[in-house]
Amino acid sequence: MLRTTRRRRVRVASMLAASVALATVMTAAPAGAAPRSTGSDAAPTAGLNLMLRADPWKVVQTRRAPDGTWDAAREIPQFGGFRYWTTVVDSGRLRLFGLRSSGPMSVQFVQSTQQPDGSWSAPTPMRGLAELPVSSEYFQLGTAGAAIVDGRVQLAAVDPAGRLVHTVENPDGSWQPWGAISAPPGLGSDKYFSLATAEVNGELHIVATMWNDGSVLHTIRHADGTWAGWGNIMGAAGTPSPWGWPHDVVAVGINGALQVAVVNNSQIAVYHTIRNSDGNWAGWGPIGQQILTQPFYVCGADGANVNNELQLLFETCANNGSLYHTIRHANGSWDRAGYVQSAVDLSPWRPVADGSAVGG
Numbered sequence: 267m268l269r270t271t272r273r274r275r276v277r278v279a280s281m282l283a284a285s286v287a288l289a290t291v292m293t294a295a296p297a298g299a300a301p302r303s304t305g306s307d308a309a310p311t312a313g314l315n316l317m318l319r320a321d322p323w324k325v326v327q328t329r330r331a332p333d334g335t336w337d338a339a340r341e342i343p344q345f346g347g348f349r350y351w352t353t354v355v356d357s358g359r360l361r362l363f364g365l366r367s368s369g370p371m372s373v374q375f376v377q378s379t380q381q382p383d384g385s386w387s388a389p390t391p392m393r394g395l396a397e398l399p400v401s402s403e404y405f406q407l408g409t410a411g412a413a414i415v416d417g418r419v420q421l422a423a424v425d426p427a428g429r430l431v432h433t434v435e436n437p438d439g440s441w442q443p444w445g446a447i448s449a450p451p452g453l454g455s456d457k458y459f460s461l462a463t464a465e466v467n468g469e470l471h472i473v474a475t476m477w478n479d480g481s482v483l484h485t486i487r488h489a490d491g492t493w494a495g496w497g498n499i500m501g502a503a504g505t506p507s508p509w510g511w512p513h514d515v516v517a518v519g520i521n522g523a524l525q526v527a528v529v530n531n532s533q534i535a536v537y538h539t540i541r542n543s544d545g546n547w548a549g550w551g552p553i554g555q556q557i558l559t560q561p562f563y564v565c566g567a568d569g570a571n572v573n574n575e576l577q578l579l580f581e582t583c584a585n586n587g588s589l590y591h592t593i594r595h596a597n598g599s600w601d602r603a604g605y606v607q608s609a610v611d612l613s614p615w616r617p618v619a620d621g622s623a624v625g626g
Contacts, residue, residue: 309384311355311626314570314577317362320587320615323347328610330591332573336610342386349373349426352410352463354419355626362622363412363421364389365398372397373426375410394433394441401427404457404477409620411463411517413470416489420463420470422447428457428477432487447472447485450496454479462517466524467543473499473517473526482512482528484541499526503539503547508532514619516569518576525576525594527553527567535564536580538594557592557603566619572626579606579623587616 314330318339325345329337345351351364360380366389368374374397376389410423419435431444449456457477464471470487486494510532518525524541537550554564563583570577576594580603581587589606606612 309359309380309382311358311360313626314572314579314591315353315355315360315624315626316568316579316621317342317345317351317353317623318589318612318615318617318621319350319619320612320617324615325351325621326612326615326617328612330572330577330609336606339610339612339615341615344378344386344388350408350410350620351622352412352421352423353622353624354412354414355624356414356419358626360624360626361419362386363392363410363419365408365410365423368397371400371402373400374398375421375423392441393439394436394443396444398423398425398431398444399427404428409460411461411472413463413465413519415465415470415487416468420487422461422463422470422472424458424461424474428455428459430458430461430472430474447493449476450483450498453481460512460514462515462526464517464519464524466519467522471517471519471524471541473515473524475512475515475528478511480509480511480530482515482526484524484526499539499547503550506532506534506537506550506552508534514566516567516578518569518571520571520574520576521596525569527569527576527578529564529567529580536567553592553594553600557600558590568621568623570623570625577623577625579621581617581619581621583619585616587612587618589617 313332316328318326320326325342326339328339348364348366351362353362362378365373365375375392377392378386378389380386408426412421422432430447434442453476455477459475459477461474468489472485474483482499483496484499485496510530512528512530514529516527522543527538534552534554536554538553539550540548565583566581568579578592580590590603591606592603593601
């Protein structure tokens, strides 16, 4: 998922430069069959829907269908210049919520919906939401996540001041005013860095990381609108070794459980855990060792629930913008990750971290 990417890529890449022993995916394990056209009479959403970030400040759309084929990639010009965004599938149609500049030191969220013919509506301000401030110290921060909970979209974001804010869409299409979610005390920073959202059993789950802090936090917004206190996943699932600085997270609800993947700058680089339906956390699994075989730097990850399986997309820090895709099946096994560019032509663009993924 995520976040003002280009500056973050430089920072993350420099932190990773020590020795990341993650494995690159072999092109012999393709991410799927050859790309196909989406057609002009529909905008299908079944499968893994991707809205990729590409330098400079472009948004590129593609989809991995349930049969493993990929839609031809295309740029969405009206989203150019968005700082970051998130997506949901709402009543069979993709909706995008993106952050764009609205003034020298302010930003605002806007929204767009994909039409049946595959086109996108012009982005419009989200009625009821105030502009967000930009901090000169933390202006490079930012990410967003959204989920449909009990039929309504809930949106959470780390704004460019390092705050975590949350809103809910009203039945009339307006939005509740932003509510700020305070960080727990005792951490290395009170500024958030990244987050991910997921719907699990009719509640919103948020997983977040902090600026200059190695913690991975979790909270729940209950159906009655109250929030659970922050819990540190490291305290529940343990701290794996090696463990570095976590800079991206993925959260996906599947069959009543919350699956979490974390990208950090350790020698493993990508870890996975599950919060079971009883609230207990499984230990971290070093998934990089299971699905990859040669070293590369990972700058970000996105994921979604597709047919009750976790599909993950890894974004490397390489200058060529390499993307890799894998699936965690219901029995807990992982596919060897496949090189996405062997399945869909992205040559006109250079993908970088901080896009969005949603299952349809």
